[in-house]
Amino acid sequence: MHDVKSRRIALFLLVLALVVTIIGIIIELQRYLLPFILRSGQEITTQPMTNKITTTTTYRQMPEDVIKRYLSAVSPELRSTTIDVLYLYTNRSFTVLQESVYISAGSWKLVRFNYSYPLIYEVTICVTGNCIGKCDVEAEVLDENYSLVRYFGRVNYLRENLTVLLTLERYSSAPTSRYYLKLDNSYSLFTSKTVHITIRAYVLADLVLNDKMFKIIAIASWVSENIRYISDPYKLEYVASPIETLRIKAGDCDDFAVLLASMYRAVGIRSAVGLIDTRSMDADHGTALVALERMELDEFEKALEKYSVIFGYKTWDCISYFSRDGIVWVIVDPLMSYNRQTPWCVKHEPYYLVKLIEP
Numbered sequence: 001m002h003d004v005k006s007r008r009i010a011l012f013l014l015v016l017a018l019v020v021t022i023i024g025i026i027i028e029l030q031r032y033l034l035p036f037i038l039r040s041g042q043e044i045t046t047q048p049m050t051n052k053i054t055t056t057t058t059y060r061q062m063p064e065d066v067i068k069r070y071l072s073a074v075s076p077e078l079r080s081t082t083i084d085v086l087y088l089y090t091n092r093s094f095t096v097l098q099e100s101v102y103i104s105a106g107s108w109k110l111v112r113f114n115y116s117y118p119l120i121y122e123v124t125i126c127v128t129g130n131c132i133g134k135c136d137v138e139a140e141v142l143d144e145n146y147s148l149v150r151y152f153g154r155v156n157y158l159r160e161n162l163t164v165l166l167t168l169e170r171y172s173s174a175p176t177s178r179y180y181l182k183l184d185n186s187y188s189l190f191t192s193k194t195v196h197i198t199i200r201a202y203v204l205a206d207l208v209l210n211d212k213m214f215k216i217i218a219i220a221s222w223v224s225e226n227i228r229y230i231s232d233p234y235k236l237e238y239v240a241s242p243i244e245t246l247r248i249k250a251g252d253c254d255d256f257a258v259l260l261a262s263m264y265r266a267v268g269i270r271s272a273v274g275l276i277d278t279r280s281m282d283a284d285h286g287t288a289l290v291a292l293e294r295m296e297l298d299e300f301e302k303a304l305e306k307y308s309v310i311f312g313y314k315t316w317d318c319i320s321y322f323s324r325d326g327i328v329w330v331i332v333d334p335l336m337s338y339n340r341q342t343p344w345c346v347k348h349e350p351y352y353l354v355k356l357i358e359p
Contacts, residue, residue, distance in 0.1 A: 063237060067286075068358075070262060071262060071272070071357070072359035074266045077243055079267070081263075083267065086218050087209075089203060089218045089310055090203050090208060090209065092203055093122075093202045094203075096201045097111070098197070099111070101194070103137065103185040103192065105191055106186050106188065107186060108183060109183050110142070111183065113178075113180075113181065114179070117306075119202065119203060120161070120204060121163050121201055122199070123159070123197070123199050124197070125139060125152075125157065127157070127194070128194050129194055132191070135191075137183045138152075138184040138185075139183055139184075140181075141162070141180070141182070143177070144180075146180070211303070213300050215264075215267055215269060216290055216300070217307055219263050219264060221343075223260055224343050226249060227245065227334070229252065230248075240255045253285050253333075253335050256287075256288070256335060260288035260332050261289070269290060270291040271290050272329070272356050273287070273288060273357045274289045274329070275354045275355040275356075276351060276352065278351055282354070283355065285336065288331075288332040289322070289329040289330065292327070292330055293328070294326065294327075294328055300330065304319075304344075311341070319345065324353075329356070336348050336351070
């Protein structure tokens with residue numbers, strides 16, 4: 001009996017030791033695997049103004065799902081920021097032309113300038129020379145057919161609103177028109193004169209904020225100038241929200257695309273994110289796409305020309321786009337564009353649209 005009892009006690013102790021060992025192994029495994037569980041299934045967030053760290057369970061989402069979610073939700077903060085961006089380019093003036101013209105006695109000259117609706121123009125003329133008495137020239141504005149549009153008379157110094165009111169029919173066919181400032185010194189038989197000319201353009205918010213083309217150009221220009229490239233966190237496919245990208249003023253191609261498309265959608269412009277193949281392999285790049293009707297493409301090109309004085313780019317004859325189901329999707333890609341001033345001009349090859357993401 002004593003031997004049986006001893007064996008039972010020994011067996012019990014053996015089982016107890018085995019259980020304790022298994023529990024210890026489980027505890028060690030949990031300590032080792034917990035960080036990986038948190039990274040794959042949870043998002044760690046820090047509450048504002050405190051040091052408290054909380055964990056919020058999230059589901060693993062494909063980047064496409066994340067992009068759709070960002071595009072479909074426009075926050076008041078994003079809309080407010082986008083409107084502020086548009087206002088940055090309004091209620092300002094820009095020098096369109098500044099030059100000095102020498103006019104011999106008994107002659108006249110034409111000075112060409114472009115007028116673009118809906119900008120407001122102001123001309124300043126100052127005449128100098130070795131004159132006996134008042135130094136002046138006869139000044140007038142001619143249209144592209146050399147017909148008289150406005151007559152200023154003989155002027156020594158002039159500062160005048162040069163805006164030419166166009167009819168709606170003429171604006172729709174030619175929003176940017178060529179004009180000439182005629183400076184006539186033919187009545188002076190002996191005195192040559194120098195005419196100093198400055199033409200400035202004023203951008204009034206009330207005239208441009210509802211122009212779809214102005215909004216496309218302004219948002220693209222601002223993002224190109226103010227957001228910088230930075231790669232994703234190490235070994236993590238991460239798509240930042242538009243608000244996060246605005247706050248840190250940096251992101252990778254996906255972040256640029258989501259930010260641009262979200263800003264366009266915030267002010268009523270249809271836009272999407274395109275997944276692009278730039279290596280003839282698979283989608284490896286993201287870009288913003290803006291939807292235009294085919295008839296609007298020509299309007300966009302004309303807008304690029306007339307607003308070039310505001311945004312400072314020198315060329316407007318390059319527009320990159322995809323066509324799908326009758327819609328022209330204009331590419332807005334600061335990172336792959338020919339230069340950062342013209343993010344709608346992409347010359348990289350290959351550049352294939354693999355998928356269009358739109359809510």
